[in-house]
Amino acid sequence: MIDISFEINGRKVSPRNIGSALESAFVESLQQSITKAVGSARCPEHDQKPKIKVKGRNLDSLNFEVSGCCEQLIENVKKKLK
Template sequence: MIDIKFEIGGRRVDPRNMRDALEGAMLSAVQDGLRKKVGSCRCPDHGQAPKLLGKGRSLDKLNFEVTGCCEKVIEEVKRKLGSN
């Protein structure tokens, strides 16, 4: 399964355990959307799933970092997200 994590303001956050329910719902929606778009991505050589980390100073300033076992899986995620 694809690993999607968030870091806001330098702190790791979990959408299910946020103080602000609206922000938690927004992050959950982002997470669900990413799973739909790239959840099936696997490295064709190693069978590994990618990892995504959404980082930013605030919820509306998130940038995503994609990591994986090799460049093939990273490029596949970027292609599916339309960010080549």
């Protein structure tokens, strides 16, 4: 499993602590679709998994921040997220 975290309006959230059931369902489904898209991504050179942070002021304006051991992995993951 890859590491996916959410930060909304400066606050770290997860489907468990986000508040409303609607938001929780939204975050959970986003988490699932990210996992589906990049869950198997791994750097062939360093054998590392990427980390993804989903960040935004609110759930309607989210950006992905990808971090990993090298540019190639990050680019690869970004492509898959589009």
